[in-house]
Amino acid sequence: MASRMSIISDDPALSEELKKTFQRDDWQIDSYAQPLQARGVLLEQAFEPRVVVVAMRVLSQEALDELKSLHDSMECGEWIYLIADQEQSPSAQVNRLAFDVLDQPADLERLALLAQRAWRSALTRWHLRHYTTTERKRFSFEAYQGTSPAVEEVRSLLKQLSDVPLSTLIITGETGTGKGLVARILHYCGERHKEPLVELNCAALPKELLESQLFGHEAGAFTGARTRHHGLFEQANGGTLFLDEIGDMDLELQAKLLKAIEDKKIRRLGGEREIDVDLQIFAATSVNLEQAAREGKLREDLYHRLSVFSIHLPPLRTRKEDMMDLVPRIVAEFNLKANKKIDVIPNKVWEQLMAYNWPGNIRELRNVIERCVLLSKDEVFPARWLQLPDSETASSRQPSSDEAALLVPLDGSMALEEIDRMVIQKALKLNNFNVTEIARVLGTTRETLRYRIQKYDLKQRA
Ligand SMILES: Nc1ncnc2c1ncn2[C@@H]1O[C@H](COP(=O)(O)OP(=O)(O)OP(=O)(O)O)[C@@H](O)[C@H]1O
Numbered sequence: 001m002a003s004r005m006s007i008i009s010d011d012p013a014l015s016e017e018l019k020k021t022f023q024r025d026d027w028q029i030d031s032y033a034q035p036l037q038a039r040g041v042l043l044e045q046a047f048e049p050r051v052v053v054v055a056m057r058v059l060s061q062e063a064l065d066e067l068k069s070l071h072d073s074m075e076c077g078e079w080i081y082l083i084a085d086q087e088q089s090p091s092a093q094v095n096r097l098a099f100d101v102l103d104q105p106a107d108l109e110r111l112a113l114l115a116q117r118a119w120r121s122a123l124t125r126w127h128l129r130h131y132t133t134t135e136r137k138r139f140s141f142e143a144y145q146g147t148s149p150a151v152e153e154v155r156s157l158l159k160q161l162s163d164v165p166l167s168t169l170i171i172t173g174e175t176g177t178g179k180g181l182v183a184r185i186l187h188y189c190g191e192r193h194k195e196p197l198v199e200l201n202c203a204a205l206p207k208e209l210l211e212s213q214l215f216g217h218e219a220g221a222f223t224g225a226r227t228r229h230h231g232l233f234e235q236a237n238g239g240t241l242f243l244d245e246i247g248d249m250d251l252e253l254q255a256k257l258l259k260a261i262e263d264k265k266i267r268r269l270g271g272e273r274e275i276d277v278d279l280q281i282f283a284a285t286s287v288n289l290e291q292a293a294r295e296g297k298l299r300e301d302l303y304h305r306l307s308v309f310s311i312h313l314p315p316l317r318t319r320k321e322d323m324m325d326l327v328p329r330i331v332a333e334f335n336l337k338a339n340k341k342i343d344v345i346p347n348k349v350w351e352q353l354m355a356y357n358w359p360g361n362i363r364e365l366r367n368v369i370e371r372c373v374l375l376s377k378d379e380v381f382p383a384r385w386l387q388l389p390d391s392e393t394a395s396s397r398q399p400s401s402d403e404a405a406l407l408v409p410l411d412g413s414m415a416l417e418e419i420d421r422m423v424i425q426k427a428l429k430l431n432n433f434n435v436t437e438i439a440r441v442l443g444t445t446r447e448t449l450r451y452r453i454q455k456y457d458l459k460q461r462a
């Protein structure tokens with residue numbers, strides 16, 4: 001696409017010459033005789049040039065003030081000034097506004113190169129500015145979408161929490177309810193947003209690895225530790241450490257974590273020195289931590305320390321009115337990503353969406369909509385790709401005892417691992433290979449389940 005340039009010049013012959021020169025380089029050009037004229041078009045029609053070339057024979061203070069105000073109200077263009085009369089022009093002011101200033105008559109080849117450089121600079125600035133605003137927007141309070149009272153309440157709690165200097169916070173909620181999203185919102189809307197947000201899934205790593213990931217290690221701390229490693233506590237210093245699936249952390253490690261939180265100090269594995277850390281810790285879990293604490297899977301003291309502040313995210317099935325807000329937004333998002341144009345959601349689609357229970361919550365909703373949008377052929381949302389289990393049966397269905405039961409020989413003919421494999425295989429079949437649902441049924445995490453599916457080679461059906 002051609003890049004946009006504006007030329008502001010009170011010299012028609014020069015203006016024409018510049019136009020011809022730049023058009024050869026594929027610029028899309030509009031030109032104005034006076035700054036005031038340019039102002040009307042550029043600001044009102046939102047034509048945003050990346051480069052503005054100003055070549056005025058007479059650059060009065062009035063014209064300059066006008067140019068300055070135009071310069072300040074436009075977004076990210078670079079300005080090149082061609083100055084005819086060095087004596088007369090108020091050059092300090094020009095210098096402040098300009099990407100570069102050339103004497104007239106200017107070497108046109110040099111000017112063309114300069115315009116290219118100005119264009120790159122403008123583009124970089126534009127990208128940076130947009131990147132920052134979109135990231136901030138992505139994780140603003142509004143990113144946690146929905147209009148139901150429950151969601152409003154979560155949003156208002158988020159606003160409150162982002163004002164408090166949190167040292168620890170627990171985020172609870174079923175899988176796919178937005179725990180990761182909420183952690184990001186709280187980080188990016190909070191005081192520590194300029195510092196790093198570092199995330200670790202406690203379910204994904206074995207204990208030893210988790211420990212060295214968290215606390216780091218010195219060279220030679222254990223076999224294989226060849227160099228010093230800065231752990232996540234250090235990497236997140238100043239910012240936020242987000243511990244996902246905290247319920248899956250080993251008890252011994254929990255004690256170490258608690259100590260680090262309380263002392264605000266850590267020690268690398270194999271290290272002598274204590275290192276001060278100052279950060280906030282968010283812990284997320286989809287299991288009931290209170291119950292986990294009662295059952296001894298989570299240290300009570302850690303539970304109490306973490307849960308000074310807590311936020312619970314409601315499942316989608318308890319706030320289905322949010323679908324009216326979420327579905328169109330998600331459809332629009334994937335329309336854009338996949339270059340599709342769905343703008344009709346038929347009644348029967350709504351009925352199915354509303355009737356379903358959404359055990360995988362918003363993540364599942366997003367996945368289903370993504371599939372439908374990708375496979376759509378026209379502007380109508382395709383009902384046939386919803387493929388939701390019949391909700392009536394799915395929600396109230398208790399598999400008949402035969403179907404749901406498993407006969408396990410306890411005569412030593414089957415090893416524990418084989419039994420494990422059998423249980424997972426059966427659950428996969430019963431729940432139509434829905435990993436999220438099976439993880440819930442078996443009271444484990446998706447990560448653990450995926451790991452075992454891979455380990456036992458229980459691949460999804462093609
Ligand atoms: N209220 C919401 N508004 C918009 N998007 C949401 C909302 N809640 C969740 N999402 C989106 O749903 C997806 C799943 O959310 P997220 O990964 O935060 O869930 P989670 O609770 O961390 O799940 P898990 O326990 O499985 O890790 C993400 O794409 C997230 O952006």
Ligand SMILES: [Mg+2]
Binds near residue numbers: 179180244
């Ligand atoms: Mg998550």
